[in-house]
Amino acid sequence: MAPTLVFDVNETLLDLSALDAPFDAAFDTPNVRTEWFAQVLQSALVTTVLDTYADFSQIADAALTMVAARHDRALSEAERRAILDTVRRLPPHPDVPGALERLASADLRLAALSNGAPDVLHAQLDHAGLTPFFDEILSAHAVRRLKPAPDPYHMAMDVLGVSARDMGFVAAHTWDVAGAMRAGCPATLLLRSGVVPDPLAAPPDHTATDLHDLADQLLAA
CATH class of the missing domain: 3.40.50.1000 (HAD superfamily/HAD-like)
Known part of the structure; x- marks a missing residue:
């Protein structure tokens, strides 16, 4: 040992399931939280493979922008903050x-x-x-x-x-x-x-x- x-x-x-509520409120579509976190991990792994760096908060925010674009959804600042602030809680x-x-x-x-x-x-x-x-x-x-x-x-x-x-x-x-x-x-x-x-x-x-x-x-x- x-x-x-x-x-x-x-x-x-x-x-991370605590994020479901703000994601559901922002997107009105199920499973977007899991899509977002998969994008976070993909983007983080890309920075590792390419030997570049962005901090994880930047990656999380960028992944949220990507997922919103996929869903043709323009997030308000309040919706974005509700999601990212929940990550801290x-x-x-x-x-x-x-x-x-x-x-x-x-x-x-x-x-x-x-x-x-x-x-x-x-x-x-x-x-x-x-x-x-x-x-x-x-x-x-x-x-x-x-x-x-x-x-x-x-x-x-x-x-x-x-x-x-x-x-x-x-x-x-x-x-x-x-x-x-x-x-x-x-x-x-x-x-x-x-x-x-x-x-x-x-x-x-x-x-x-x-x-x-x-x-x-x-x-x-």
């Missing part, structure tokens, strides 16, 4: 607070590593009541490269003062798990709804249905 666990944030810890998935408490009580060192801009990341974790669980809250903005580029994972190792093999990584994104493993970290794929392993990627070191399942596995090891 790695003595330090580092968690991705959006979808891994925080529930996402609730945790129900399993998260209790499982993090279990892991912290087992003397594991916990940290968060997100592509989110620092101000948004801290606002998210404060609102969700998760900040006290983490020894470090780290943003890829510090190295101006987004996961799954190796730089954010290496930055986390440097800040935490641990080797790759001693930094377990947990995410509900196959690309994020693949990036952490490529950086040398043992990684867990969290099987949130709709998440399945990528057959083209190296198998994750662990899979877990939720964070309590992960805690069960780690604390029994």
